[in-house]
Amino acid sequence: MITLQLIGIGTGNPDHLTLQAVKALNAADLILIPHKGDEKADLAQLRQDxxxxxxxxDVEIAEFTLPVRDPVITDYIDRVNHWHDAIADCWMTEINARPGVQNVALLVWGDPSLYDSTLRIAERVSxxxxxxxNVVPGITSMQGLxxxxxxxxxxxxxxxxVTTGRQLRDHGWPADADRLVIMLDGHCAFQTLEPEGIHIWWGGFVGMPNEITISGPLTEVAQKITETRQRAKDDHGWIMDIYILERG
Structure with a gap:
């Protein structure tokens, strides 16, 4: 039997680790760290740090190249499922290469329960x-924001x-909701809304030393957020951001 520890590590600040997370990491025989290419190399480095x-x-640490989603598959759910299968293959390759390993750990950004695929991939491995x-909870970007x-x-x-930028863009403001938490928004979907009467609290790299925050009426700060976000992405090669919207 192999024990797989999914360890929430918060939003990139080493101080976000709980004592439970520290104990779980030290109990591991192998720690797997995904590498997402040169542009996002600092994500892997943060986990290494x-x-x-x-x-x-001494715990063995193995980096593996994270597969990318197949652009040929047009259906979103099918594309993600195919991607998850490929990631599960990577995990198994690393585990099978080390027959004596019994306790494997993965460092999960934020918390494994919230808009993260690690639990679904673990189900494939099982x-x-x-x-x-074993799941160790972590601080989420919502808490950081x-x-x-x-x-x-x-x-x-x-x-x-709590919803995603894609859902907000495709379906608009959900009925009967006055306050929204928007995650996984790579295209500033708030721009698709009628901005009057909406307040936004936005944050990029929340919890990290390079944290950026902007808040105010959407009519006044929407352009500032999009410009700030693009500059930060250009500077770092990536950005993780999240925002809260409230109307009324």
């Missing part, structure tokens, strides 16, 4: 090998809805 900070024993799964802006996630007595 976290390991260097907290490991108190069909190929006798697997015991609300901390940066010093706001509660929900309005007084109110609810909020």
């Amino acid at each position: 976290i390991c260097a900070d907290v490991l108190t024993r 069909k190929r090998v006798d697997l015991q799964l 609300t901390a940066a802006h010093q706001i509660p996630l929900n309005a007084l007595g109110g609810a909020f809805q």
Whole structure:
């Protein structure tokens, strides 16, 4: 049996690690780190730096090249499922190359429960090998964003809805929702909304030393956010951002 530890590591700040996460990393025989190409090499390096900070024993660390989504597959769900299959193949290749390994760890950005595919990939692996799964929760980008802006996630007595930029762009503002948390938005989908009466709290690289935050009425700050986001992406080669919208 192989134990697979999915360890939430927060939003890139080594201080986000919990004591539970530190113990889980030190219990591992092998730590797998995905590499997403030269433009995003610092994402892999951040994981390496976290390991260097907290490991108190020798643990093998293996980087693997993360597959990319097949652009030939036009259906979104089919394309993602095919991609997940390919990532599961990568995990199995690394594990099978080390027959004595019993405890494998993966460092998951944020938390494995929220808009992350690691649990779905682990399910694929469990069909190929006798697997015991352990999930260590981490700080999410939602928490990083609300901390940066010093706001509660929900309005007084109110609810909020978490969705994606693609959903907002394709389907508009969800019915009966006054406050939205928008994740995975690579194209600033808030630009598709009628901005009057909407307030936005935006953050890039939340929780990290290069954190950027902008907030205000969408009519006043939308262009500033899009320009700031593009400059940051050009500077770093990538950006992780998130925002909250409220209307009324």
